[in-house]
Amino acid sequence: MRRISLTALGAALLTTACVAAAPAPAADTAKKPPRTASVHGSARVHYVFSPQDDIRFTVDAVAAPYSRPLPGLPGGLPTDARGTVRFTHHVDSTGETVSAEARVDCLVTGGRTATFTAVVTRSDTGPVGERLGFSVYEGRAGEPDRLGFSWGVANVDPDTPDEKGNPTQPTVGTCMAPAPFAPAVHGGFTVRHTELPPEPKTRASRAPRAPRAPRSN
Template structure:
């Protein structure tokens, strides 16, 4: 075998070895990656000047990839106008994401809103970088809605996030169907 052929074969073998190593490293990274996540904080835009903040720290571990109801974490929100309002914190009980959209639900564990503790709520987030949007299960009710709201139910993300505050990150869920 001449020197040129040997050099080309050796170079090809080296490239194949590097590509295989990179591929297996990528596969192991994929298996370690969370199955889904929703994190971040933002304020909603309201022309009346309402101070409305939502924050999320919701995760579905890779080992629980097949069951979004094993998600963990918390989310919280507050809504104030002219010094009056309330806040609440919920423990995550379901997280489903797809592309840039996440639906998270949870049960209110702490709040200063009378009658809200123990209520399940759901929120939908559309992660659009600087133009995130958000919707919540109580959008069409006067209170936080029915206590029997199913897990992972939210409304369409109809609210606009205030300019400069969008900071949601959605890790897409990729179930094995």
């Protein structure tokens, strides 16, 4: 709205009133919704140790900060997330196809890269309830997207062998995953990055402090 100088105020009083009464443009009052970190997409990946197999992942992960209460952390974590990971593995040598689904519980992004974890809810092979780690890299023009999965290359603990002397596989913690080592050969992923949100200043879940006991004389 054009400002009116004090010297012209009397002459332009009626015009000023009409302009002030006009509704503000929607663009001035509308607020953009906050960005939310996410990973979406589906791809077949090349796994170097099973180059002939058809391995596919579908990811639908969205950040939901401070939404999953934990013991000792009633307000949750800034990396809390929701969503689903689905994957299938067709073994070329046997013709067998296995699949599984997992519920996303953690997501953290950094530019074009994201790591996230998901707890298995259905599986043809592995145990239900196991947490798995994943990572995604959204490639730039001319390079492939990539995905990593915790059971593919690492996550062993050589310092705590089993009764046969073999290294054990430790539990995957939230958002823990290897680098995205497997290139996508068909399809791809989109990573939307946001900075981790700070802890809310007030939390209804926090218990009030107990009053101090009165001092004895």
